[in-house]
Structure formats: structure tokens, C-alpha cells
Amino acid sequence: MKINKGMVLNNRYKIEALAGVGGMAEVYRARDLETGKPVAVKALKDEYNGDQEFVRRFDLEARAAASLNHPNIVKVYGVGEDKGMRYIVQEYVEGQSLKDEIKDRGRLDWRVAVPIAIQIALALEDAHAHGIIHRDIKPANILITEDGIAMVTDFGIARAVNANTVTTTAGNALGSVHYFSPEQAKGSLVNDKTDIYSLGILMYELLTGQVPFDGDTPVAIAVKHLQEEPRSPKDLVEDIPIGLADIVLRCLKKSPDDRYPNVRALIDDLDRFTLNPASRYGVIEKKVLPKHVADVSETTMNRSSDQAMRQMMDLDKDIDKRRFSRVRDGILVTAILALGILALVFGGRYLVKQFGEQTLTSSSQSNIFIVPGLVNSNLEEVSAYLRDEGINFKVNQVFSETVAKGYIVEQNFPAGTEISREGTHISGNELILMVSAGSEYTVIPVIDDMTVEDLQVLFSGEDYELQIVQLEKPHVSVPEGGVISINPPPGTRVKKGSQVELTVSSGRNIGAIPDVRKMGINDAKDRLERSGFEVLVAIPSNLSGVKDLYVITMSPEPGTQNFTGQVTLNAGTYEQAFPTPTPSATPTPEPTETEATTEPPAPSEEQPTEPPATEPAPTTEPPATEPTGDAG
Numbered sequence: 001m002k003i004n005k006g007m008v009l010n011n012r013y014k015i016e017a018l019a020g021v022g023g024m025a026e027v028y029r030a031r032d033l034e035t036g037k038p039v040a041v042k043a044l045k046d047e048y049n050g051d052q053e054f055v056r057r058f059d060l061e062a063r064a065a066a067s068l069n070h071p072n073i074v075k076v077y078g079v080g081e082d083k084g085m086r087y088i089v090q091e092y093v094e095g096q097s098l099k100d101e102i103k104d105r106g107r108l109d110w111r112v113a114v115p116i117a118i119q120i121a122l123a124l125e126d127a128h129a130h131g132i133i134h135r136d137i138k139p140a141n142i143l144i145t146e147d148g149i150a151m152v153t154d155f156g157i158a159r160a161v162n163a164n165t166v167t168t169t170a171g172n173a174l175g176s177v178h179y180f181s182p183e184q185a186k187g188s189l190v191n192d193k194t195d196i197y198s199l200g201i202l203m204y205e206l207l208t209g210q211v212p213f214d215g216d217t218p219v220a221i222a223v224k225h226l227q228e229e230p231r232s233p234k235d236l237v238e239d240i241p242i243g244l245a246d247i248v249l250r251c252l253k254k255s256p257d258d259r260y261p262n263v264r265a266l267i268d269d270l271d272r273f274t275l276n277p278a279s280r281y282g283v284i285e286k287k288v289l290p291k292h293v294a295d296v297s298e299t300t301m302n303r304s305s306d307q308a309m310r311q312m313m314d315l316d317k318d319i320d321k322r323r324f325s326r327v328r329d330g331i332l333v334t335a336i337l338a339l340g341i342l343a344l345v346f347g348g349r350y351l352v353k354q355f356g357e358q359t360l361t362s363s364s365q366s367n368i369f370i371v372p373g374l375v376n377s378n379l380e381e382v383s384a385y386l387r388d389e390g391i392n393f394k395v396n397q398v399f400s401e402t403v404a405k406g407y408i409v410e411q412n413f414p415a416g417t418e419i420s421r422e423g424t425h426i427s428g429n430e431l432i433l434m435v436s437a438g439s440e441y442t443v444i445p446v447i448d449d450m451t452v453e454d455l456q457v458l459f460s461g462e463d464y465e466l467q468i469v470q471l472e473k474p475h476v477s478v479p480e481g482g483v484i485s486i487n488p489p490p491g492t493r494v495k496k497g498s499q500v501e502l503t504v505s506s507g508r509n510i511g512a513i514p515d516v517r518k519m520g521i522n523d524a525k526d527r528l529e530r531s532g533f534e535v536l537v538a539i540p541s542n543l544s545g546v547k548d549l550y551v552i553t554m555s556p557e558p559g560t561q562n563f564t565g566q567v568t569l570n571a572g573t574y575e576q577a578f579p580t581p582t583p584s585a586t587p588t589p590e591p592t593e594t595e596a597t598t599e600p601p602a603p604s605e606e607q608p609t610e611p612p613a614t615e616p617a618p619t620t621e622p623p624a625t626e627p628t629g630d631a632g
Contacts, residue, residue, distance in 0.1 A: 003015055003026065003028060003043055003085070005017060005018075008033070009030075009041065009080065009082040009083075009085075009087065010080055010082045011033075012032060012033050012034055013030045013031070013032060013033070013039065013041055013080075013089060014030055014031045014033055015028050015029075015030050015041065016028070016029045016030055016031055016038075017029045019040065020097075022042075022140065024044065024045055024048055025042045025043055025044050025045060025048075025088075026042070026043050026045065027040055027041070027042050027043075028040070028041045028042075028043065029041075029092060030089075032089075037092075038092040039077065039089050039090065039091070039092050040074075040089070040090050040091065040092045040093070041087050041088070041089055042087060042088040042090065043085050043086070043087040044058070044085065044086045044087065048086075049084060049085060049086055055086055058079075058086065059079050059086070059450075059454070062076060062079045062088050063076075063078070063079055063445050063446060063447070063450060063454075063458065065132065065155035066078060066079075066445050066446040066490075067130065067442075067443040067444065067445035067446065067490070067491070068126065068127055068130060068132065068155060068443075069443075069491060070122070070123055070126040070127075071149070072119045072120065072122050072123035072126075072149070072150060072151055072152060073123045073126065073127070073151065073152050073153075073155065074090055074091050074093060074143060074151050074152065074153040075090060075091040076088060076089075076090045076091075076155070076446070077089040077090060077091070077446070077448075078446055078448035078449065079448070079449065080448075080449060081449075090153070093143045093145055093151055093153075094145060094146050095143055095144050095145040095146050096143070096144060097139060097140050097141075097142060097143055097144070098116070098139035098140075098142035098143070098144055098150070098202075098206075099138075099139035099140040099142075101139075101144055102139055102205060102206065102209065106209045107205075107206065107207060107208055107209030107237065108206045108207070110207055110239075110240055110241065110244055113203065113206040113207050114244065114270055114273065114274060115274075116142075116144070116150045116206065117199065117202070117203050117206070117270060118267060118270050118271070118274075119149065119150035120137070120142060120150055120152055120199060120202070121199060121263050121266055121267045121270070122267065123150075123151070123152040124137070124152070124192075124195050124196075124199065124263045125262075125263040125264055125267065127152075127155060128192040128195070128262070128263060128404065129401060129439055130439065130442065130443055130463075131405070131438050131439060131442065131462070131463045132155055132463070133190060133191060133192055133194060133195060134152065134154075134155055134195050134198075135184070135190060135194060135195070136154060136176050136179070136198070137152070137179060137195055137198035137199050137202060138176055138178070138179040138198065138201075138202065139202060139205065141153050141154045142202070177218040177221045177222055178201065178211045178213065178214065178221060179198045179201045179202065179211075180198070180221075180222060180225055181193075181194045181197035181198060181225070181256075182197070182225050182226050182254050183256065185222040185223075185225045185226055186226065191256070191404045191405070191406065191407070192262060192263065192404045193256040193259050193260075193262075193404070194256075195263070196251050196259050196260055196263060196266060197251060197252060197253075197256075197259060199251060199266075200248050200249075200250075200251025200252040200259075201252065203247075203248050203251070204230065204233055204248050204252070207233045207237060207240055207244070207248070208233050208236040208237050208240075210236070212230035212231065212252065213225055213228065213230065226254070230249065230252050232245050232249060233245045233248055233249075241273070241277045241278070242280065243273050243277060243278070243279050243280050243281040243282070244273055244277070244281075246280060246281050246282030246283075247266070247269050247270065247273060247281050247282040248282075249282060250282035250283075251266065256378070257376075257377055257378070257381075261376040261403075262376075262402060262403065262404065264402065269281045269282060367420055367421050368418050368419075368420065368421075369389060369390075369391055369418070369419050369420070369421050370416060370417070370418055371411070371413045371414070371415060371416065371417045371418075371419060371431065372415055373415035374408050374411050374415075374433065375408050375409065375410060375411060376403065376407055376408065377407065377408050378406060378407055378408075379395065379406050379407065379408060379433070379435050380406070382408060382433070383395075386431070389421070390421045391419070391421060391431060392430050392431065393430065393431040393432070393433060394430055394431070394432045394433070395432075395433050395435050396432060396433070396434050396435065397434075397435055397436075397437040398410075398434045398435070398436065398437060399436070399437055399438070399439065399440035400436040400437070400438070400439070401439055401440070401441075403436040404436060404438070405436050405437060405438035405462075406435065406436065407435070407436050408433050408434065408435055408436075409434045409435065409436050410433075410434040411431065411432070411433055411434070412431065412432040412433075413431055419431060438462070439496075440495055440496060441493050441494065441495055441496065442463060442464045442465070442466070442493070442494060442495075442496055443491060443492065443493050443494075444486060444488055444489065444490050444491060444492045444494060444500065445458070445490060446490045446491075447483055447486050447490060450483055451481065451482070451483065452468075452470065452481065452483060452502060452504055455468065455483065455486075455502065456468060459500070464496065465496040465497055466494070466496070466497070466498055466499070466500050467497065467498070467499045467500070468499075468500055468502055469499050469500065469501045469502070470501075470502050470504055471501055471502065471503045471504065472503070472504050472505075472506045473503060473504075473505070473506060473529075473530055473532065474505065474506050474507060474531065474532030475505040475506075475507070475532050477534065477564075478505035479505060479507065480505055480506060480507035481504060481505065482504065482505045483502055483503070483504055483505075484503040484504065484505050485502075485503045486500055486501065486502055486503070487500065487501040487503070488500065511531075511561070512558075512559050512560060512561050513528075513533065513554075513556060513557075513558055513559060513560045513563055513567060514527060514528070514531060514558060515554075515558035515559070516528060516551050516554065516558075516569070517551050517552070517553065517554060517558070517577075518550060518551060518577045518578065519550065519551050520548070520549070520550055520551075521537055521539075521549045521550065521551060521569060521571050524551045524569055525537060525569065528567055528569075533563070533566075533567045534565070534566045534567065535566065535567050535568075535569060536566050536567070536568045536569070537568075537569050537571060538568055538569065538570050538571060539571045540571070540572070543571065543572070543573065546573065548573075548574060549571040549572065549573065550571065550572060550573070550574060550576070550577035550578075551569050551570070551571065551572075551577070552570050552571065552572035552576050552577055553570045554567060554568065554569050554570065555567070555568045555570075
């Protein structure tokens with residue numbers, strides 16, 4: 001199925017443009033129609049979509065990678081399928097890949113390259129702490145934002161590829177053979193030191209503009225990873241400080257034991273170099289070896305060519321004692337000579353381990369064994385070595401946040417301690433090795449579109465070791481058997497062995513919408529969800545932060561049948577949910593007949609209660625009369 005511009009995947013992701021093409025996928029810029037934000041959609045190519053086992057592993061690993069949350073890691077949002085295509089939805093990063101940066105600019109100045117390398121290392125440190133090895137660190141998988149931030153992408157995908165033995169695409173080892181570690185080239189098990197080697201190759205290319213090993217075919221390049229020593233970056237670019245060149249070369253050691261013990265140690269060296277570029281770094285800590293081993297190692301390193309040839313002749317004599325055909329003898333001689341030369345180059349340790357019984361018989365017969373420094377060494381290699389030496393030892397598993405799984409965290413006898421061999425074992429004199437079981441913690445992944453079966457497989461794996469408790473409830477949109485939610489939620493850091501609750505849909509079992517008005521918001525939401533409804537709580541902006549809220553109104557109305565949408569609860573305060581009734585006014589009673597006769601009428605505006613003031617009446621004088629009577 002071809003993805004075209006304008007296509008919408010799962011009714012959500014609208015394809016806008018092709019952003020790039022990789023070895024196993026095509027990357028598109030898309031728009032999340034639910035959030036409106038740009039996302040990157042990485043769709044598997046057809047040849048991978050047809051491989052069901054690969055698709056299954058791809059899904060699980062991509063979902064595990066979704067649990068990573070670090071500023072230098074491209075965030076994975078989830079995995080989906082539509083029209084027969086599997087795809088990953090991840091954070092869309094504005095910028096270009098480090099591969100394009102190198103193509104545009106050639107080599108980078110070391111002052112620019114070192115900060116980029118530190119950011120990549122910080123991303124790897126976080127991934128390793130969560131038990132995830134990238135396995136495919138290369139410039140094409142590093143994105144540089146417009147602000148100069150380095151972000152690592154494609155976590156977990158290389159593991160799915162390796163697990164399904166998909167190693168080549170059109171003759172190219174997934175475009176990654178230039179960055180393979182020797183252990184990947186041999187098909188051996190890998191760990192966090194594999195990412196350190198690949199990061200060393202990347203730093204080499206940043207500083208010089210070229211990879212340390214190149215060839216006409218992937219096989220030729222892989223052989224160089226196994227056999228050839230890289231030239232110092234300083235030989236190619238003179239202004240690279242010697243301390244930085246030493247750091248890069250330590251990352252590129254053939255043996256994982258000779259590289260940095262973990263990414264944190266590499267970051268510390270790069271930080272120290274940044275503060276003082278004139279100093280020397282990348283020094284390999286010398287381990288205390290048993291005396292006979294140390295003597296052989298030092299002697300081998302300083303041995304002249306004649307002495308080396310005598311050693312090879314001794315080995316040749318031992319082979320001649322075998323009763324094989326001449327042709328087979330010749331093949332064995334050639335193989336052992338090659339191993340012997342490699343042993344000389346790497347300090348004789350491998351030679352001693354493989355041929356110790358033949359060349360160091362007298363030393364191994366001693367009843368005294370000097371304990372070497374074994375911390376940060378691989379348990380499998382140490383176990384084989386100790387068994388060859390006849391040493392009793394015990395292994396205890398411990399959790400470690402700093403030492404990779406399967407590597408030794410601590411030993412009960414310090415390096416240089418003398419103990420007895422098997423046969424003269426002294427009580428209490430047993431060598432005890434504390435071996436890392438990885439981190440004690442894991443992070444709950446994003447579970448979008450995952451089934452219960454998927455989660456049972458994922459959580460039972462060594463990266464999680466979680467116990468599932470399954471709950472059921474009806475749901476309006478999640479089909480029966482689908483996962484509704486997980487508790488603790490995705491992104492939570494929990495101890496391995498913890499219980500997680502999966503709420504699984506029992507299908508649609510929805511009747512009428514119950515009336516939850518006047519209920520507390522949380523109780524109302526819980527009741528509706530337990531009935532299988534999806535709920536949206538609408539809180540006015542002026543009530544943001546208020547704790548005790550109640551349902552004022554709801555939509556649709558209570559009693560609505562067979563509703564499959566989202567029930568909206570409008571929140572408000574207690575006073576709004578339970579308003580205090582306003583008391584009504586008391587009417588004035590009408591006067592009775594008796595009251596009307598005994599009480600004077602109420603004064604009115606027309607009849608004032610006080611009589612108005614009047615002018616005083618004038619005094620009346622009697623009229624004057626003429627006097628009457630006789631004159632007399």
C-alpha cells in the first residue's frame with residue numbers, strides 16, 4: 001500500500017509530505033487531527049509488513065521505546081496499523097539529520113563535535129538505565145534541531161531487526177555496517193558497550209569526515225572491524241587534541257572490556273576534556289591479574305619477533321601431536337597462528353586463556369590462585385576463565401543502576417588476594433561475585449492499541465518483570481478484550497516485580513444515562529465511567545483550582561438511551577448546585593369593620609395629619625357711639 005499526500009491514517013494522522021527514506025521505513029510529516037500538532041509517521045516498507053514475526057517484535061520494541069522520556073531522545077507516541085501498514089508515530093523534529101550535517105559541512109570542528117557527542121551519550125545513558133540498547137547508533141539516526149540540540153531516534157528498532165535475523169537489505173547491512181561493533185559483526189550477544197563502540201565510530205567521522213573502516217562490500221568492512229586497528233583521528237586531522245583522539249580510540253577497542261565500563265564514564269571523560277583539552281584521557285585502568293597471567297601479558301607485549309615465532313613453533317608442535325590429516329593440520333596451524341598474532345597484539349590475555357593448559361601447565365599446578373580484578377567484566381567470560389583455573393566461585397544477582405546486566409558489580413576478595421584452588425578448598429575461602437541483574441526499576445510504557453496478550457508478553461520479559469492484575473468494565477468505544485487503561489499510568493517509574501492494574505473492556509453494556517446532577521464531579525465521573533460512558537468535565541475558568549465542585553448540568557439529559565458519544569458534565573460550586581431558596585414577601589392584611597370604626601383612617605397625602613397653620617383672627621373693637629342724655 002502506497003502512502004500519498006492527504007491520506008489520513010486511522011482517521012487521525014493526515015499525511016502532509018515525505019520527509020525521508022531509510023533502510024526499513026519511510027518517514028512522513030503528518031498532522032495529528034486531534035491535537036493539531038505536527039508529528040512524524042514512520043511507515044514500514046512492504047517487505048517488512050509481510051513478516052508477521054518481525055512485525056510483532058517491531059511493535060513490542062517500539063512500544064518499549066515509547067517509555068523513554070529524555071530531552072535528547074525523539075519521543076515515540078505509539079504504534080498503529082491501517083490498510084495493512086504498520087507505522088510509528090513520533091515527535092516531529094524541525095532540523096536535519098547528522099548525516100546531512102556531515103554531508104553539507106564535511107568534518108566538524110572538535111569544539112562543535114564534542115557537545116554533540118555528549119548529548120548523544122546522555123541519551124544512551126538514559127536508555128541503558130531502562131534496559132534498552134540502541135544497537136544502531138549512526139549519523140542517520142541523530143537529528144539536529146534548529147537550536148543545535150542532538151536527538152537520538154529509532155530506539156528499539158534495531159533489536160527487533162536483530163531478533164528476527166534480518167541483517168541485510170539489498171546487500172547492505174541495513175546501512176549500518178560501518179558502525180557495527182565487532183560483537184555485532186560476529187553475531188554475538190551485545191550490551192551497552194556496543195553502543196559505546198558505535199558512538200566512537202560516529203565521533204571519529206564527525207572529527208575527520210570519514211569512517212575508520214571502509215571497503216567494497218559489507219563483509220570486507222565487517223572483517224576490518226574484527227581485525228584492523230583504526231588510525232588515530234589525529235593522524236588525519238592534526239588540530240584534533242591528543243586527549244580527544246585517545247577518548248575516541250578507547251571507544252573503538254575490539255574487546256568490550258577495554259572500552260569505557262559504561263556511558264557515564266565516557267561522559268565524564270568528555271566533560272573533563274572540555275574543561276582541559278590539553279590533558280590526556282581515555283586511559284584504560286590496568287587490572288591486577290594473577291602473577292602468571294601478568295607475567296605472560298607483559299612478556300608478550302615486549303617479546304621480540306624471534307620470541308613470538310618460538311611461541312608459534314611451540315604451538316605448532318602441540319598441534320603436530322594430534323592425529324589429523326595433513327590438510328586439516330594445515331588449517332588448524334593457520335587458524336592458531338592467526339589467533340596467536342591477535343593475542344600478541346591484545347596483550348596475550350586471549351592466548352593465555354585459550355592455551356593456558358598447554359603453555360602454562362607448571363603455573364596452573366600451583367595451589368595458590370591470585371584473584372584478578374573482575375569488576376565490570378562479563379560473567380560468562382569470567383566463569384569460563386575461573387573454571388579453567390579450577391576455582392570455586394559463587395554468583396549472587398544484585399540490582400545495579402550503573403553496571404550493565406550480566407557484568408560483575410563487586411567481588412568479595414579484592415584483586416591480588418591469594419586463595420586456594422579446588423581440591424585444597426578452605427572453608428569460607430570461596431570467591432563470591434555480585435553480578436548485575438540490571439536496573440531494579442522499569443518505566444510503564446505507552447499502551448495505545450496494545451492487547452492484553454501483547455502486554456502479558458511484554459511485561460513478563462526481563463525489561464519489565466511486572467505482574468498484571470486484570471479488571472473489567474464496559475466501554476462505549478473500546479471493543480471487548482481491549483485495554484482501556486493501566487495503573488500506574490504510562491511514564492511511571494516502578495520496581496520490577498510490581499503489580500499493574502489493566503482495566504479491560506467487557507464491551508458495550510450501556511443503558512440510559514444515569515442522573516448525576518448535584519453529585520460531586522469526581523463521584524459523578526466515576527459512576528458514568530463504570531457504566532461505560534466516556535466523560536468530559538467542563539470547568540469554568542473562574543473556578544480553576546477550586547477543589548470541591550459539583551455537577552450543575554449535564555448533556556445529554558439523564559435518561560437518554562443508547563448514547564455512544566461523550567457525556568459532558570458542567571461543573572460549579574456547592575452554592576450553584578444547592579442554591580438557598582429566597583423567602584417570599586408577607587402581604588399586609590385587610591382591616592376589619594370594627595377596626596375601621598374604632599381606628600381613624602390612615603392619613604393620606606391629601607389629608608395631612610397636622611392641621612395647617614392659619615393667620616390669627618383680628619380683635620373686634622366695639623363701635624364708637626355718640627354720647628346721649630340731657631345737658632345738664
